[in-house]
Amino acid sequence: MKLSEDLAWRGLLKDKTFDDTAYLDQPKSFYWGVDAASADSLTVGNLAPLLLAQRLARAGWKAVLLVGGATSLIGDPGGKDTERPLLPREQVAGNISAIKGQVSRLFGDSQFQLVDNYDWFSSLGYLDFLRDVGKHFSMSELIQREYITERMGESGTGISYAEFSYSLIQGYDFWHLYKEFGVNLQMGGSDQWGNMLSGVALIRKKEGAEAQALSMPLVINKATGKKFGKSEEGTIWLDPAKTSETQFRQFWINVDDADVGDYLKFFTFISKEEFGQLMSEHNAHPENRQAQNYLSQKVTELVYGTGAGQAAEQIQKVLTGQTPIDSVDSQLLSALRKEIPVIAGKTSVIEALVSTGLASSNSDARRLLAAGAVYINGQSTQSEQFKPDDFKNGRLLLRRGKAYKDSAVIEQ
RNA sequence: GCUGGGGUAGUGAAGCGGUCAAACACGACUGACUGUAAAUCAGUUGGCAUUCGCCUUCGGGGGUUCGAAUCCCUCCCCCAGCACCA
DSSP, rough: HHHHHHHHHHHHHOSOOSSSSGGSOOOOOEEEEEOOOOOOOBHHHHHHHHHHHHHHHTTTOEEEEEEEGGGTTTTTOOOOOOOOOOOHHHHHHHHHHHHHHHHHTTTHHHEEEEEEEEHHHOOOHHHHHHHHHHGGGGGGHHHHSSHHHHHSSSHHHHOHHHTTTHHHHHHHHHHHEEEEEEEEEEEEGGHHHHHHHHHHHHHHHHSSSSOOEEEEOOBBBBTTOOOOOOSSSSSOOOOTEEEEEEEHHHHHHTTOOOHHHHHHHHSSSHHHHHHHHHHHHHOOOGGGGGHHHHHHHHHHHHHHTTTTTHHHHHHHHTTTSOOOOOOHHHHHHHHHHHHEEESSOBBBBHHHHTTTTSSHHHHHHHHHHHOOEETTEEOOOOOOOOOOOGGGGTTTEEEESSTTTTTTEEEE
């Protein structure tokens, strides 16, 4: 299947500056950029564009991956409804180096060139920038952009000149990479569309040449209408230290039926044929969650490496009660320790709930207890004290609610 | 800098001297129903105690008052308009 057909089938083509998608079938050079303005790790939200970049690379495109050391110092206003606080420079630098490592690792065996826009911005003077770049942008055009108008006006929350200028910086990046590496396509999420066009326009004006831009749709949770990867259980990071393998895997297993098809297309390299077969099995017996299992296995392996997910599966068995807590060996227990709190010496259920973080306060713990939301070894309890025979082999499994991740091990 | 409007719990948004721990909506949490899904229904949603109750909150600080989210002063931040005549 041609790249253009594959991307169209997956629903990855939203906006593009070229008319004929056959443009994509002659490999050239493209770039995709990511910032690190707020954290030292990418999230699942970055995964879809990253994979799109990889799809291009696999089809023979030369990949330039940009990690925004300069742009992260400013903050992209696109997709944000409030001005962001600036992080200290050292912290941004730390985030950047962490994300560089992550991008390199996640891009797998495909070839790529990693660049950092700080390398060319740090020495660029403000006056030069205004003359070379700023002069080519029309103010009335810029202030009509949606992310600007949303922030200004009566209902707006305001926008600083710094964030307002972001688009020009990104435009400059594209121009720079065009000159330096012959990059003639920029791709990204649709929230980047305006920024990408800035680059296309700049290259046209400075070089008299046509560069192209391609955006993929933002991944939306169809059930909630929310942007993907946010809020549900907090952010899902692509860093084992921030989101454990088990949590990560569980996130994908919990995907709604309505979304699982789209996610398979976005987040895996499944072929059209295999997809059709898997989905027809899934639709016949949705309760088996075959599609979700496939998805979680593939994505977990992608992010955590081949063979990942097996430890997670063992832990899952303990949490769901398939493996009794007393038969857990020391090796599994130490793996478990990374996933859930393990504390000792509590006799009060309420104290245990609070100190493991399963309840936010004593009142909260009491509420949960009264609601029958507290489980000891899988059995709902209303007792405020642990009983001696709750402990099996010196430990018990305490859980809040039916979500298995909200568990803790209590040792005697 | 001037004039006007505004800053209320995770978000939006009421309240404008006591009956305000603060309506309502969304979100979040829990339960029922389920397929580790969605939808639906029910409960909870500052803290402590859980029996009356007590304590800390309404941008920051300081006042007035028996009593303030509500009035006054001041500072910070946001929005709009104005900034030669004005």
